Amino acid sequence: MERTQEITPQPKPAAPLAATEQSQPPASRNAFEVANLDVWYGQKHAVQDVTLNIPERTITAIIGPSGCGKSTFLRCLNRMHELVPRSRMTGSIRFFGEDLYAAQIDPAVVRRRIGMVFQKSNPFPTMSIAENVTVGLRLNGIRNRAFLRDRMEQSLRMAALWDEVKDDLGKPGVSLSGGQQQRLCIARAIATQPEVLLMDEPASALDPIATMKVEELIHQLSRDYTIVIVTHNMQQASRVSDKTAFFYLGKLVEFNDTDQLFTRPREKQTEDYISGRFG
Amino acid sequence: MADTTRHILGSYDAALSALQNDLLMMASLCERNVRNSLGCLFNRDEDLCNVTIADDEEIDQLEKQVDKNGIDLLRRFQPVATDLRHVVAAMKLSGNLERIADQAVNIARKARKLNRAPLIPEVHFLDPMYREVTAMLSDVLRAYTENDIDLAISVPARDKTLDAMNHEITEKLTVQMTKFPERITEYLDLIFIARHLERSGDLVKNIAEDVVFAIAAEDIRHMGAQRPGSAADLLGDKNPDAEAWKAGETLAS
Numbered sequence: 027m028e029r030t031q032e033i034t035p036q037p038k039p040a041a042p043l044a045a046t047e048q049s050q051p052p053a054s055r056n057a058f059e060v061a062n063l064d065v066w067y068g069q070k071h072a073v074q075d076v077t078l079n080i081p082e083r084t085i086t087a088i089i090g091p092s093g094c095g096k097s098t099f100l101r102c103l104n105r106m107h108e109l110v111p112r113s114r115m116t117g118s119i120r121f122f123g124e125d126l127y128a129a130q131i132d133p134a135v136v137r138r139r140i141g142m143v144f145q146k147s148n149p150f151p152t153m154s155i156a157e158n159v160t161v162g163l164r165l166n167g168i169r170n171r172a173f174l175r176d177r178m179e180q181s182l183r184m185a186a187l188w189d190e191v192k193d194d195l196g197k198p199g200v201s202l203s204g205g206q207q208q209r210l211c212i213a214r215a216i217a218t219q220p221e222v223l224l225m226d227e228p229a230s231a232l233d234p235i236a237t238m239k240v241e242e243l244i245h246q247l248s249r250d251y252t253i254v255i256v257t258h259n260m261q262q263a264s265r266v267s268d269k270t271a272f273f274y275l276g277k278l279v280e281f282n283d284t285d286q287l288f289t290r291p292r293e294k295q296t297e298d299y300i301s302g303r304f305g
Numbered sequence: 306m307a308d309t310t311r312h313i314l315g316s317y318d319a320a321l322s323a324l325q326n327d328l329l330m331m332a333s334l335c336e337r338n339v340r341n342s343l344g345c346l347f348n349r350d351e352d353l354c355n356v357t358i359a360d361d362e363e364i365d366q367l368e369k370q371v372d373k374n375g376i377d378l379l380r381r382f383q384p385v386a387t388d389l390r391h392v393v394a395a396m397k398l399s400g401n402l403e404r405i406a407d408q409a410v411n412i413a414r415k416a417r418k419l420n421r422a423p424l425i426p427e428v429h430f431l432d433p434m435y436r437e438v439t440a441m442l443s444d445v446l447r448a449y450t451e452n453d454i455d456l457a458i459s460v461p462a463r464d465k466t467l468d469a470m471n472h473e474i475t476e477k478l479t480v481q482m483t484k485f486p487e488r489i490t491e492y493l494d495l496i497f498i499a500r501h502l503e504r505s506g507d508l509v510k511n512i513a514e515d516v517v518f519a520i521a522a523e524d525i526r527h528m529g530a531q532r533p534g535s536a537a538d539l540l541g542d543k544n545p546d547a548e549a550w551k552a553g554e555t556l557a558s
Contacts, residue, residue, distance in 0.1 A: 261383055288385045290522035300385045302317065303310045 056122075057082040057222055057252040058103060063117035065098050067110060072098045074276040075117075080269075082122075082221075085244060085253045087267035087284065089260060091299070094273040096256045100224050103254060104140035105133045122221075138166065141215035145227040147207035149199030149214070155182075155191050158199040158210055162218040177217055185213035186243050205236020212243060216251070223247065225255040229262065241266050260300055264288045272296045317382050321392075324374040328395045328402075331367040332446050334360060335402045335409075339442060339505065342409040343435045346416035346428060346498065354420070357413035364406040371399035387519075394519035398449070401508045401515070405442070408501040408508070415494045415501075425491045427481055434470045434502045437463065441509045449516045454536040457520065460513035461532060467506035474499045 058080040065073035073095040080086050088096040101107040102119060105126065119126040126136060149158045159178045160168075168174060178195075182188040187209045191202070199210055208228060215223055225244070229237040244253060244266050257263050263270050264284060271281040272295075280287060280296040291297045312318045338357050345353035375396040378384065384392055419425065441463050448457035478492045478499075485492075514526045523539050525532055533539035 260385065264385065289390065291386055297386050298310065301388050302313045 055081055056120075058254075059118075059120040059123070060099075060102075061118045061120075063099070063102060063115065063119065065095070065102060065107060065113065065115045067098075068112040072276055073102070073115075076273075076278045078271060078278060078281045080252065080254060082252045083248060083250070084268040085248045085255065085266055087263035087270045088254065088256045088273060089258070089263050089270060089300075090273035090279075092258075095276040096271075096273045097226055099273065100226055100254060100256050103222070103224055104137050104142055106137070106142065108133065138162070138218050139220050140222040140224060141218065141220035142224045142226070143208070143212050143215050143228045145230050147204060147211050147231070149202075149207050149210050151198065151200045153199055154196045155199050155202070155210060156195040159213045159217050162214060166218065181213040181217040182210075184216055184243075184247065185209045186239060186246070187213055203236070205232045205239060208232060208236070208240060209243060212240070212247075216247070220251070222252045222254065225253065227256055227258060230258060237262070260288075272299060274299065314382070317378075317384075320374065320378045320382065321384075321388065324371060324378060324392065324395050327367055327371050327374060328399055329450070331364055331371060331399055331402050332449075334364050334367070335406045336439070336442055336446065338364065338406050338409040339439055342412035342416065343431070343439075345413055346419065346431070349420045349424065351417055351420050354413040354417040358410050358417075361406050361410045364403055368399045368403040372396055390519045390522060394449075394515045397515045398512055401512045405505050405508045408505045411501045412498050415498050419491055419494055422491055425488060425495070427478060427492070427495060430474050430477055431495065431499060431502065434467060434474065434499060437467055437470065438502050438505050438509070441467070441506060445509050445513045445516060448513065449519070452520050454517060454520045454539070457513050457516040458525070458533060458535060458539060461510045461525070462534070464506045464510040467503055471499045471503040 056079040060079070061077050063073055063076040064071065076095075076099060088100060090096045098107055102115060103121075103126075107113050107115070115127075121136075121140070125131070149155075150161060153161060156178050159181050160174045163174060163177060179188060179192075182191060187206060190206060191197075191210075194201075199207065202210060208231075212223075212228070228244075229240045232240060241262065244255065247253060248268075255263075255267065267284045269281065270284045270287045272279045272287065272291075272293075274295055279299075280291060280293045282292060286292075287296060288300060291300065297303075312321075338360055341353055341357040341360075344350065345357060375392050378392050419428070441460055444456055445460050447453065448460070475496050478496050482489050482492045514524075517523060517525050517539070521536070521540060525539065
């Protein structure tokens with residue numbers, strides 16, 4: 027059945043992930059409740075005993091040096107890490123109160139509800155701008171052209187890209203500039219109306235103007251979405267996020283309000299990292 | 306002062322050091338000028354008055370240098386956390402130090418004028434006030450250099466003592482004016498000097514508040530009766546044990 031009734035992306039109550047479950051959504055303020063999370067890639071213990079809660083409709087930044095486990099942690103939030111051979115995890119992640127890793131949960135549904143934007147913009151090269159935005163909906167079986175057209179325009183508007191591409195919707199997505207391609211990917215991610223957007227260094231390959239546009243977009247989207255962003259840019263974390271988590275050597279060193287973490291960090295390791303002091 | 310653990314960028318440490326060195330130089334000259342301004346009054350030393358007035362130029366230039374260094378540091382390195390607080394505090398401290406030095410110049414000018422008239426014995430009414438101002442200034446600068454939050458917190462409360470002294474001196478000198486109206490000009494100058502000292506105390510209080518913010522990231526301005534009396538009052542469970550913090554696990558460990 028086509029789902030033509032959900033055009034306006036209003037904040038949605040968190041629906042259960044399991045299709046068979048009929049219970050009401052839990053009245054939780056946390057989009058994610060992560061408890062004692064450990065992740066291994068083969069022998070490598072990438073994430074070690076991480077516990078934290080991510081409040082809904084906030085922007086949470088994850089910072090830390092390369093290899094500290096921040097991207098792995100992010101990917102655990104929509105089960106993307108499962109695509110890596112020899113990966114395994116223990117602990118629990120609850121998404122609006124529901125166990126994300128319960129046996130009856132379909133990872134495909136998880137990834138539709140918890141969208142992801144990657145470091146390198148990756149529009150489908152053979153698809154037009156319009157097709158790139160609606161591909162997720164079409165993969166979910168939606169064929170109603172009017173609905174797809176509306177959702178495409180709406181998503182491009184939310185991604186602050188509509189005015190720049192409205193006359194070129196048939197052109198290939200890869201014909202856009204790097205910054206526009208990244209916003210196209212964000213439009214693609216929000217077209218399926220996820221509740222959460224995970225962003226893995228979404229602006230690291232962009233010039234400063236494109237970066238600012240993406241940051242402004244993140245700020246606008248945070249009204250409707252829970253956003254978790256991995257970034258190497260501490261000024262960016264400081265600018266865009268409400269809360270910041272600092273990871274080091276696979277461990278969560280500090281999770282704090284962003285203004286606190288960048289003004290008065292609780293842990294010396296955090297202070298050393300954000301200040302650029304080693305030894 | 307800020308943590309001296311080595312930064313990845315040597316130029317960052319150098320810029321931070323330059324900022325702090327200029328500020329400490331400025332603080333030192335400011336402290337000396339306050340002492341000199343009262344020295345020229347109590348010792349009736351006109352040369353010292355002229356030196357005090359002339360030395361203010363160097364403090365003015367240092368204020369501009371500290372501001373320039375601070376802005377350059379913010380532009381180039383975007384410091385955060387303790388470093389950010391210390392850069393902001395350094396720029397605010399320099400402004401207050403410059404204004405304290407201006408008060409010293411005002412005192413020196415009044416002293417030079419008084420020294421040209423016959424000695425007025427009541428000049429020693431100012432002695433306790435002078436001692437309190439110099440002690441407050443000395444303490445607040447020590448609190449800054451030694452990251453001593455308790456000492457910094459103790460300073461603002463002493464400003465009230467200074468206000469009371471000013472009030473008392475003004476009353477005593479007003480009485481003297483009625484007794485010796487022929488010296489009313491000199492008494493008025495002494496009242497103005499007391500006022501300059503009281504104003505210096507206000508500025509030292511501002512510095513103390515900025516030092517507390519630099520050390521503990523807590524804003525204690527405009528708290529009235531709620532003003533904390535110690536680091537424990539201010540921070541409670543958040544009270545950072547400086548030694549434990551320094552000894553804490555670092556990224557290199």
